[in-house]
Amino acid sequence: MTERTATIASRVGLHARPAAIFADAAGAMDLDVTIAYAGEPADEALDAASILSLMSLGASHGDVVVLRAGGTGAEEALEKLVKILETDHDAE
Template identity: 45%
Template sequence: MHRRRVKVAASSGLHARPAALLAKAAAAQGIPTTIAKVSDGVPGEPVDTASIIGLMTLGAHQGDEVEIAADEEAAVDALAELVSRDLDEDVVLR
């Protein structure tokens, strides 16, 4: 299992538009991925990264650290790159 920690860059955190964009990108990976909010250096309960509702229930705000996990490093890297961008301002996903 590959894991990577990254800070949430979106000004609204992982809510609404950023959650929808991240969930869509996670689903496109074709493998299960999870994301957990890190508090005091310890990841909380992971949720399915492809679930908009799951992402919104994390309560991850701008500047919060999250841990993304998947069996494939490329999937983790792709999703971590998205979380580290301000998805509130980005208009195009690559």
């Protein structure tokens, strides 16, 4: 299992537009990707491709989350997803 941490950069956190951008990217990957707050057990992680899961996570600006995925291409996929989370989509 590959794991990466990311800090939420969007000023409104992982809500609405940033969550939709992230969920679309995670859903387009041929991997199961999960997201959780840093320090939470892996078995409590949520589906990163689900907009409802992302909204229920309630991650705010500056929060640190952990992304996990397994399989071929997981490292590259998680790097792309980290870049999405660490971009302030509200400033665009």
